[in-house]
Amino acid sequence: MYTPAAFREDDPAILHAVMRAARLALLVSAAPDGGAPEATHLPLLIDPDQGPHGTIVGHLAKANPQWRSLAAGAAARAIFPGPEAYVSPSNYASKAEHGRVVPTWNYVAVHAIGPVEVIEDAARLHALVSRLTDHHETPRAQPWAVGDAPEPFIAGQLKGIVGIVLRIETLIGKRKLSQNRSAADRDGVARGLAASDDAADRALAQAMAAEPSD
Template identity: 60%
Template sequence: MYLPPHFRDDDIPGIHAAIRAARLCNLVTATADGLIATPLPMILDETEAPNGVLYGHVARANPQWKTPVTGEAMAIFMGPDAYVSPSWYATKQETGKVVPTWNYVAVHAYGPVEFFEDADRLLALVTRLTRLHEQGRDKPWAVSDAPEDFIRGQLKGIVGLRLPITRLDAKRKMSQNRNEADRAGVAAGLSASSDPRDQTVATLIPR
């Protein structure tokens, strides 16, 4: 990922927070047959390695887990994003020398990917994933709510994956290259939008 210095993010806790907030990622592997990508939710375990370890699973019918990987895998996480209109810049009134752009948060996590079929590991994984996404609900569903033999049968249809993160590329492009007046204009413009995604990006503009 292209990382100009003013957009580069090296704050590991902040990067981990962006990964957790993104929830869904794209797992990309390079193979002799070309690139393969699968969208899937991941769990970030921050205790196993300095950069963290990602866990997830793919369908057993998905060829990605059976196709030998060349080099490292990459997990792509996208955070908040928004279109930025040049009409919001104070500079537009001063010189007119402005163009549209896009603000966004993105994280690319790299590492060797391990696929596993062990039923107990898979059960532990789907239990953790379920707890993560059911938390906060009035009546959270648990894997143990379903019959054990049914769950064991479902586990035969998936393959787990573990990706220890060896390096991270993180980008937080939030108008840091603009002057204070331009940033204030962008924040105001996004705040006035009816789109909640724009409103979220407005809170991330440095002031």
């Protein structure tokens, strides 16, 4: 990921927070035959205390050929998107001063790169899917648990997936939040996005508000 110094984020706590907040990640890996990279959208969980940069866990369908290239040692990159929004030149204070402004896009993203262990053991798979389920069900008033389904049914379902554990060797964070603009321009962008009817725009405005000022 191209990351100019002004937008680079290295604080592990901030990066892990972005990863935890991402509802759906993208797992990309090299194809075994040198063809186009393989990619799968899937929920992933971060274990920040496992290893120097943490580990990421999730699972793939066994019918998905990507897991075979991962098992063979293909390099993998997990991409976690954060808030993002279009930035109109009209929001820049400098537009009225000289007009030399163009559109851009502000966004937050984290890339985690490392080798992947593929899990086929039924007990480890059961623990993995239970953890994923609990993570997403806990906020619900009446959370569903893997144990609510008949055990033979769950055992059959587990035969159709493989677990993955990505050991993070490189963690790259980018927070492109108009840090390369003047304070007046940044304020104009934040106010414009905060006033938008689009929830995604307002989420980006909140991210900009949390960014330390000069």
